[in-house]
Amino acid sequence: MCNFITYNDMSIEVYLVDPGKGGKFYIGKKLGRNGKEYKILDISRNGTYGNKKQYGVPNHMQAMTVAPVKDGVVEEILAYGIQQFEEKKYDAALDAMVLAFTKGYQREWILANIYSCYMDGNEAEFRECYNTCCIYKDISYTECCLDFIPYKDSEYYIFDKMEQKFLGIVSVQEMFQAEELKREFDDVAIELDWDWRKYKESLKWAFKHKVYAICHDRKRAASFCKIPEFVDCFRKIKAFADRKAYQKYFHEYTGVVLPRFFLGEEGSRQEFVRIWEEEHAYRITAEGRNKDHILLTIGIPTYDRGFLS
Known part of the structure; x- marks a missing residue:
C-alpha cells in the first residue's frame, strides 16, 4: 500500500x-x-x-x-x-x-504521490508497448508529452507533462465501440492535431484496414502508443508529420493503394481529395505507372460464340 x-x-x-x-x-x-x-x-x-x-x-x-x-x-x-x-x-x-x-x-505533492501510487508499477509495461508500436521512430519514450494514469479498467487519466495539467480520460472501450467502416476494402487517411479521441473510429478500423495518419502534434499523438490496449492498432498505422510527407510517400511508392476514405476537418478532407486526384493522374502516366504489380487479364466471351462453344 x-x-x-x-x-x-x-x-x-x-x-x-x-x-x-x-x-x-x-x-x-x-x-x-x-x-x-x-x-x-x-x-x-x-x-x-x-x-x-x-x-x-x-x-x-x-x-x-x-x-x-x-x-x-x-x-x-x-x-x-x-x-x-x-x-x-x-x-x-x-x-x-x-x-x-x-x-x-498542493500540486507538487499530489502529483508526486499520484505517480508513486499509480504509475511507478506500470512504467515498464508502458515503455515496452511504446517501443513495440511507436508511430514515429524518431521520438523516444521520454520525449512523449503525455502520460496515462491507470484509472478504471481500460481507462486512463491523461496528464500533459509540458502543460502540467490533466486533459480528461481516454476510455479504450469507448474507442472500440465505434462503427465498422462500411468500405470493406478501402484504406483510411486521417489528419488530426494529436487527440485520437476525436476520431476514435480510426483506431478500431486499424484492426482491418491500413490507416495513414497526419499528426501535427507528433509528441502528443505518439504518446497514445504507450497504452497496452492500442498496441495492435498502432502497429498498422503509418504516420506522417505533414501533408507534404504524406503525398511524397504515395508519389514514390506507386504500388501502394491510395486511400479513398478520409477523416478530419472539412479542409483536411478536401486536401486529401486533391492529393488523391493528383497522384491518381500521375499513376496513369507512363512515368508514374507502377511496373512491379502487373495484372494480366484475359477475357473469354461466353455469349453468342456459335454452336461450337
Whole structure:
C-alpha cells in the first residue's frame, strides 16, 4: 500500500497514538510541521480504523491519516482522496486527487504521490508497448508529452507533462465501440492535431484496414502508443508529420493503394481529395505507372460464340 504521508518526522506522533505511549492525539487535532499545518482525519489504534473501526485487522499497529490545512481550512477534496485511498477505493481517490490538483491544492505533492501510487508499477509495461508500436521512430519514450494514469479498467487519466495539467480520460472501450467502416476494402487517411479521441473510429478500423495518419502534434499523438490496449492498432498505422510527407510517400511508392476514405476537418478532407486526384493522374502516366504489380487479364466471351462453344 502506498502511504500519502511521507514525512519522516511524523513517525514520533504516530508512535504516540498508542494509548500505552500517551495517546494524546485525537481525530481533528492539528499538527504543525516545517511551516505547514496538518489535521488528523483518522487514527488507527491496534490496526483498525474508519467508521466504527470497520477497516483493518487487529494487529497492534498504530497509524493516522492527516491532510494539509490551508488558511486554517482543511482542503476537503484532498482529505477525501486520502481517505478513499486508505480504504482501497483507488478510483475515487484518483478522482479526488485530480480534482484537487486542478484546483491548485498542493500540486507538487499530489502529483508526486499520484505517480508513486499509480504509475511507478506500470512504467515498464508502458515503455515496452511504446517501443513495440511507436508511430514515429524518431521520438523516444521520454520525449512523449503525455502520460496515462491507470484509472478504471481500460481507462486512463491523461496528464500533459509540458502543460502540467490533466486533459480528461481516454476510455479504450469507448474507442472500440465505434462503427465498422462500411468500405470493406478501402484504406483510411486521417489528419488530426494529436487527440485520437476525436476520431476514435480510426483506431478500431486499424484492426482491418491500413490507416495513414497526419499528426501535427507528433509528441502528443505518439504518446497514445504507450497504452497496452492500442498496441495492435498502432502497429498498422503509418504516420506522417505533414501533408507534404504524406503525398511524397504515395508519389514514390506507386504500388501502394491510395486511400479513398478520409477523416478530419472539412479542409483536411478536401486536401486529401486533391492529393488523391493528383497522384491518381500521375499513376496513369507512363512515368508514374507502377511496373512491379502487373495484372494480366484475359477475357473469354461466353455469349453468342456459335454452336461450337
